[in-house]
Amino acid sequence: xxxxxxxxxxxxxxxxxxxxxxxxxxxxxxxxxxxxxxxxxxxxxxxxxxxxxxxxxxxxxxxxxxxxxxxxxxxxxxxxxxxxxxxxxxxxxxxxxxxxxxxxxxxxxxxxxxxxxxxxxxxxxxxxxxxxxxxxxxxxxxxxxxxxxxxxxxxxxxxxxxxxxxxxxxxxxxxxxxxxxxxxxxxxxxxxxxxxxxxxxxxxxxxxxxxxxxxxxxxxxxxxxxx
Numbered sequence: 001x002x003x004x005x006x007x008x009x010x011x012x013x014x015x016x017x018x019x020x021x022x023x024x025x026x027x028x029x030x031x032x033x034x035x036x037x038x039x040x041x042x043x044x045x046x047x048x049x050x051x052x053x054x055x056x057x058x059x060x061x062x063x064x065x066x067x068x069x070x071x072x073x074x075x076x077x078x079x080x081x082x083x084x085x086x087x088x089x090x091x092x093x094x095x096x097x098x099x100x101x102x103x104x105x106x107x108x109x110x111x112x113x114x115x116x117x118x119x120x121x122x123x124x125x126x127x128x129x130x131x132x133x134x135x136x137x138x139x140x141x142x143x144x145x146x147x148x149x150x151x152x153x154x155x156x157x158x159x160x161x162x163x164x165x166x167x168x169x170x171x172x173x174x175x176x177x178x179x180x181x182x183x184x185x186x187x188x189x190x191x192x193x194x195x196x197x198x199x200x201x202x203x204x205x206x207x208x209x210x211x212x213x214x215x216x217x218x219x220x221x222x223x224x225x226x227x
Contacts, residue, residue: 002119005029005046007037007063008081009055013104017050017081020108021115034058042072047122048115051098053082064096077118077156081106097200099157100183101193117184122156133166134224135208147208157182158201161194165212165222175219194219 004026008014011032018028029046031037034055041049041063049067053060060080067073077099099118102111122143131138137146138159145154145162154162160182165173175194183193198220202209213223 001025001027002047003027003029003044004115005031005037005041005044005049007031007034007041007049007055007060008052009033010052013052016108017111020112024112024116026115032056034060034063038063038066041067041076042070045072046076048077048079048119050079050081050111050115053080061092061096064098068097075156077122079111079114079118081111097155099155113184118157120184121160121182131163131167133169133222136162136166138163138166147205152204154201154204157197158204161197162201165220169222169224172215172218172221178219 004021006014006017006021006028008017008030009032014030014032018030021028029040029044031040035057037051037055038058051060051063055063058066060082064078064080067076067078078097079100079102080098081102081104083104100114102114131140135148137149138144139146140163143156143159145152145159161178164178164182179194198212202212205211211222211224213221215221
């Protein structure tokens with residue numbers, strides 16, 4: 001059974017999220033401030049964290065940074081859950097490396113679907129093999145990415161996105177198809193989520209970021225330069 005940690009200071013919201021996750025078959029842990037939430041996350045190492053941004057003691061962004069600095073929390077998927085609906089806050093949350101972002105009020109059913117989608121894409125795939133494209137190598141079992149045989153840290157979502165495009169190199173990929181395949185849902189409101197992740201991947205790839213081409217009115221594609 002997957003364990004989900006909810007870090008949320010509003011008791012009624014934490015209970016609502018916990019109830020729906022338990023009904024979906026997950027074990028639930030709760031914390032109501034940033035400091036205890038960080039401690040529980042690093043001690044219990046849950047499979048996913050639902051993290052509010054407006055927390056007493058330590059805000060959600062500070063909690064996230066603490067987790068990513070510690071090897072015990074560096075790879076735990078995080079959904080940021082917050083009343084902040086401004087585009088800038090959403091972009092900041094995704095740019096820090098969060099796997100997803102939901103604003104209040106939210107649909108409990110949508111939250112459960114997003115949790116399921118993230119956990120599905122973070123699970124290893126026994127029996128799968130490495131995939132290589134030029135200097136890119138993907139270890140699907142360990143969810144590790146190598147650039148010119150040097151490890152490069154990608155989040156599980158970034159790994160899945162880059163692999164998706166590399167396995168379809170040279171062919172434009174419609175953004176809605178990408179959202180459905182990688183994130184598990186697709187709607188126009190989440191297009192910015194994809195754009196933010198792709199921008200972050202380009203930055204991490206350095207000079208190879210130019211391999212990711214934007215295809216106007218369609219989406220993206222990987223273009224491998226001819227030798």
